[in-house]
Amino acid sequence: MNLNIALLPGDGVGPEVLKQAVKCLQAVEETFNHNFTYKEALVGAIAIHKKGNPLPDATLKLCKEADAVLFGAIGDPKYDNDPNSKIRPEQGLLALRKELGLFANIRPVQIFPTLIDNSPLKKDIIAGTDFTIYRELTGGIYFGEKKLNDEGTVASDLCEYSEKEISRIAHLAFKAAKNRKNKLTLIDKANVLESSRLWRKVVAKIGESYPDVALDFLFVDNAAMQIILNPSQFDVILTENMFGDIISDEGSVIGGSIGLLASASVGSESAMFEPIHGSYPQAKGKDIANPIASILSAAMFLEHFKLFEEAMAVREAVGKSLKKGIVTPDLDASSKYGTNQVGDFIADNI
Amino acid sequence: MNLNIALLPGDGVGPEVLKQAVKCLQAVEETFNHNFTYKEALVGAIAIHKKGNPLPDATLKLCKEADAVLFGAIGDPKYDNDPNSKIRPEQGLLALRKELGLFANIRPVQIFPTLIDNSPLKKDIIAGTDFTIYRELTGGIYFGEKKLNDEGTVASDLCEYSEKEISRIAHLAFKAAKNRKNKLTLIDKANVLESSRLWRKVVAKIGESYPDVALDFLFVDNAAMQIILNPSQFDVILTENMFGDIISDEGSVIGGSIGLLASASVGSESAMFEPIHGSYPQAKGKDIANPIASILSAAMFLEHFKLFEEAMAVREAVGKSLKKGIVTPDLDASSKYGTNQVGDFIADNI
Ligand SMILES: CC(C)[C@H](C(=O)O)[C@@H](O)C(=O)O
Ligand SMILES: CC(C)[C@H](C(=O)O)[C@@H](O)C(=O)O
Numbered sequence: 096m097n098l099n100i101a102l103l104p105g106d107g108v109g110p111e112v113l114k115q116a117v118k119c120l121q122a123v124e125e126t127f128n129h130n131f132t133y134k135e136a137l138v139g140a141i142a143i144h145k146k147g148n149p150l151p152d153a154t155l156k157l158c159k160e161a162d163a164v165l166f167g168a169i170g171d172p173k174y175d176n177d178p179n180s181k182i183r184p185e186q187g188l189l190a191l192r193k194e195l196g197l198f199a200n201i202r203p204v205q206i207f208p209t210l211i212d213n214s215p216l217k218k219d220i221i222a223g224t225d226f227t228i229y230r231e232l233t234g235g236i237y238f239g240e241k242k243l244n245d246e247g248t249v250a251s252d253l254c255e256y257s258e259k260e261i262s263r264i265a266h267l268a269f270k271a272a273k274n275r276k277n278k279l280t281l282i283d284k285a286n287v288l289e290s291s292r293l294w295r296k297v298v299a300k301i302g303e304s305y306p307d308v309a310l311d312f313l314f315v316d317n318a319a320m321q322i323i324l325n326p327s328q329f330d331v332i333l334t335e336n337m338f339g340d341i342i343s344d345e346g347s348v349i350g351g352s353i354g355l356l357a358s359a360s361v362g363s364e365s366a367m368f369e370p371i372h373g374s375y376p377q378a379k380g381k382d383i384a385n386p387i388a389s390i391l392s393a394a395m396f397l398e399h400f401k402l403f404e405e406a407m408a409v410r411e412a413v414g415k416s417l418k419k420g421i422v423t424p425d426l427d428a429s430s431k432y433g434t435n436q437v438g439d440f441i442a443d444n445i
Numbered sequence: 446m447n448l449n450i451a452l453l454p455g456d457g458v459g460p461e462v463l464k465q466a467v468k469c470l471q472a473v474e475e476t477f478n479h480n481f482t483y484k485e486a487l488v489g490a491i492a493i494h495k496k497g498n499p500l501p502d503a504t505l506k507l508c509k510e511a512d513a514v515l516f517g518a519i520g521d522p523k524y525d526n527d528p529n530s531k532i533r534p535e536q537g538l539l540a541l542r543k544e545l546g547l548f549a550n551i552r553p554v555q556i557f558p559t560l561i562d563n564s565p566l567k568k569d570i571i572a573g574t575d576f577t578i579y580r581e582l583t584g585g586i587y588f589g590e591k592k593l594n595d596e597g598t599v600a601s602d603l604c605e606y607s608e609k610e611i612s613r614i615a616h617l618a619f620k621a622a623k624n625r626k627n628k629l630t631l632i633d634k635a636n637v638l639e640s641s642r643l644w645r646k647v648v649a650k651i652g653e654s655y656p657d658v659a660l661d662f663l664f665v666d667n668a669a670m671q672i673i674l675n676p677s678q679f680d681v682i683l684t685e686n687m688f689g690d691i692i693s694d695e696g697s698v699i700g701g702s703i704g705l706l707a708s709a710s711v712g713s714e715s716a717m718f719e720p721i722h723g724s725y726p727q728a729k730g731k732d733i734a735n736p737i738a739s740i741l742s743a744a745m746f747l748e749h750f751k752l753f754e755e756a757m758a759v760r761e762a763v764g765k766s767l768k769k770g771i772v773t774p775d776l777d778a779s780s781k782y783g784t785n786q787v788g789d790f791i792a793d794n795i
Contacts, residue, residue, distance in 0.1 A: 175636065175662070185636045215673050220565045236586075236604060241639035248608040250643035254586060255601035284687075286525060286535045289591035293600035312525070319695040320703070323565050323673060337634075341691055345669035353670070 097130045098400065101161035103154065103191075105139040106184060107374025108384035108434075109167020115386035115438025116165060116393040119412070122445035123397065123405045134161070138191065139184040139374075140171035149187030155194055158365065163396055164195070166369035167389070172376055193233050196362035199264045200230040200339065201271075201395075202371060204326075204346045204356070209417045210426065213351030216323065221349055226329035227275070228346060229268040230339025232360055234260045235290070237336045256290045256335065261297040267361075268333040269305040278309045278330035282318045282338055294335060315342070322346055347371055354385030354425050357392035359399060366399050368392040382433035385423040387413055390441055412444035447480045448750065451511035453504065453541075455489040456534060457724025458734035458784075459517020465736035465788025466515060466743040469762070472795035473747065473755045484511070488541065489534040489724075490521035499537025505544055508715065513746055514545070516719035517739070522726060542582050546712035549614045550580040550689065551621075551745075552721060554676075554696045554706070559767045560776065563701030566673065571699055576679035577625070578696060579618040580689025582710055584610045585640070587686045606640045606685065611647040617711075618683040619655040628659045628680035632668045632688055644685060665692070672696055697721055704735030704775050707742035709749060716749050718742040732783035735773040737763055740791055762794035 102117065104110035117133060124131055136154035143149050158164050166188075174183045191197075206214075206224050214221055239253030272279040281298045283291035295312060302310040313321065315338045321328065322342065326349050334342060347353045353372045360367045370388030378384045390413060397406035416422060421440045424430050432440075452467065454460035467483060474481055486504035493499050508514050516538075524533045541547075556564075556574050564571055589603030622629040631648050633641035645662060652660040663671065665688045671678065672692065676699050684692060697703045703722045710717045720738030728734045740763060747756035766772060771790045774780050782790075 170636070175664075183636060189637070215567060215570045216565050217567055237637055239601070243639055243643070247643075247646075249605065250639040251589070251603055251605035252638045252640050253601055253603055255599065258598040284690075286520075286533060287539070287587055288602045289593055289600040290602050293593070293597075296597075314525075316690045316694040319669070319691045320698045323695065323698050337687075338691075340634075340666045341669045341688075344666035345673065345695065348670045348673050 096400065096402065098132075098162045099160065100131055100133050101158045101164045102133050102135040103138045103158070103164060104135065104167040105169045105374065106141055106171050107168050107376040107379045109169070109374055111380070111382070111384050111434050112370060112386045112389035113165060113167040115434060115441070116389040118438050118442040119390050119409055119445060120393050122442040123409065126408065126445055127402070127405050129405075138187045139169035140174065142187060143182055143184060147182075149182060149184050150190045155191070158191065158195060163399065164365065164367040165393065165396065166367055168370065168372065168374040170374040189237060191367070192360060193238065195365035195367065196233065197360035197365060197367055198231060198233045198260070198362050199267050200232040200358055200360045202228045202230065202343045202346070202356065202358040204228065204349060206350050207355060207417055210351040210355070213426065214349060216349060220324070221326060223327035224349055226326070226332060226346070227271060228332045228334070228339060228343045229264055229271065230343055231260065231264050231335050235336035254288070254290050254337070256293055258293065258297050261294055262301055265298050265301045265333060268331050269301065269308055272308045272331040273305060276330040277307050280329055280332050281310070281312050282315050282332060282334040282342060283312065284315050284338075285312070286314060290335070298333065318342060319345060322349070343371070352385070352426060353388070354423070355387050355391065357388050357395050359392070359395045361399070366396070368396040368399075382435060383424055384434050385425050386434050386438045387416070390438070408445050409441075412441045415444050416441050446750065446752065448482075448512045449510065450481055450483050451508045451514045452483050452485040453488045453508070453514060454485065454517040455519045455724065456491055456521055457518050457726040457729050459519070459724055461730070461732070461734050461784050462720060462736045462739035463515060463517040465784060465791070466739040468788050468792040469740050469759055469795060470743050472792040473759065476758065476795055477752070477755050479755075488537045489519035490524065492537060493532055493534060497532075499532065499534050500540045505541070508541065508545060513749065514715065514717040515743065515746065516717055518720065518722065518724040520724040539587060541717070542710060543588065545715035545717065546583065547710035547715060547717055548581060548583045548610065548712050549617050550582040550708055550710045552578040552580065552693045552696070552706065552708040554578065554699060556700050557705060557767055560701040560705070563776065564699060566699060570674070571676060573677035574699055576676070576682060576696070577621060578682045578684070578689060578693045579614055579621065580693055581610065581614050581685050585686035604638070604640050604687070606643055608643065608647050611644050612651055615648050615651045615683060618681050619651060619658055622658045622681040623655060626680040627657050630679055630682050631660070631662050632665050632682060632684040632692060633662065634665050634688075635662070636664060640685070648683065668692055669695060672699070693721070702735070702776060703738070704773070705737050705741065707738050707745050709742070709745045711749070716746070718746040718749075732785060733774055734784050735775050736784050736788045737766070740788070758795050759791075762791045765794050766791050
């Protein structure tokens, strides 16, 4: 298969981990006789630094022309505590999601048996946990109108959703549930928010066309408890943008390491794959960042193009590195392996 | 001291647990020579049922005239899955908060040593956890304009904050931090939301008048992870309404039981005290609901009126019941004690 891949290394440890993912994809090309081409572009703080724009036109163009985007990470603490800076790295990521129409962010949460002791939760609580979050990614309060009055004393953000925005991701989530354990949980705040009541109405209606899928509803505050108290109750979780941001990060710690979790952001024309960890600026350039999440995002990329055998080869190589303890220090404090060595080991085992 | 207390038992197990709190306050009256008067009124689903209104005028009037309100619980599943019902129990609670100007919801999260094994988190993770959440309660997306277009296909909620709304609760939170471990963490989403950027600006400015308090900022998605990964890092958490709803419920499971956690909602004129657990309709009338959260909310009420010795007597009696295992089955599956017996034991020990 011929595929054009846009590489967006971004900030912090993004470039280092993405490099390992590319190594693994090159191993896949060789082993399975594919032909991937890679073109790199700037995004985030580094793009602000070099081009004055967190999403330069050239980057967007490259992404639109590519078959898929592999993303590193975004963000620089320099901008976080400066509420007045008008340009921020995150705008690059948000604009990219919007421009590419990536309306569904898909985050699988699984437990890696060898890492179960790394979890902050007790073993019996997390046993059997295996769910996937479908987070709406181009609507809601992230993209609604923002206002600040002239005096700078009143600020607002609008959370708006249309039936269309809800239904396209709902269909994806129901289909995913059909291929899994036939359960879908909608997380909302329908006892307070008008937008949540629309979500509940639209999703309930769509549920009628998926009679095999058991649908239930959970208020977001209760969901924040249930994910810790009993995570194995979930199969597919569907939720809006802001709740998805919070709940999926909360879910990401269950497995014991955020350094292992990947995500896919998909739309009708484009798809983007990225580790869910951030730019982790303290680790930048130290060869200590865990590359596995980025490598698993490459596996999700392969699955997206139905290259299931190839994806499995990547996943198995990752499994081998975990089993043999060829991992970065975040997973095993006594480990002497760096980002590059772990990447090499996994690529060599594909 | 003479105090007029409005009792709002509400729905589900609310009446049962509130009754135990009143028992304990009566014991305090006797032991410490105070004179409290109690007047009861309807709120929530039961008020809809009897008066067609989740917050009848008579209830509001009683609350306004009282020195403080003791609240049971609110909510009935009958309304939750009916997005079309125009009247919902929760409206009673929201209207009460707004009408009484209860802008700050204060939720202490502590670990009870005898219950440490009930926590879903590992012992070494929760050791030393002791923080208090200040959640803004009368602003933000809860109370902003809600819209639904005529076709019922587009819905929105506005999240708006003014400098004044932020600064009044920020001062309370800084003062609390000064009396505790001198640390304040603002949770927001300033990398995306305009309203969060206003929070960050206003809180940073106010922080200058509290030079002893170390102020830091955390994005809400990161906060949702940190609360599980390392809860003992927190002292006072300050946040807006919606984030506070989610984060405080997440925080409530750390200690091993939501049945023990109380909260105070305060404004410049009124104050209301309630358990943070909900109406728990499945348990209604079974004499199994845990009354301790409601009893501890009575302790917070006493502290609010500077009756510290009295509050301590209540807390010590609760401690005794936990230590002796005179608790409801949620805390100890083999327990044979009911809601009433636990309430009696605690009241007798004041
Ligand atoms: C960087 C930030 C804007 C982003 C978000 O909030 O969506 C991140 O937290 C994520 O979840 O991908
Ligand atoms: C019942 C509901 C409206 C309420 C809220 O969301 O504020 C509850 O969850 C709470 O936290 O007190």
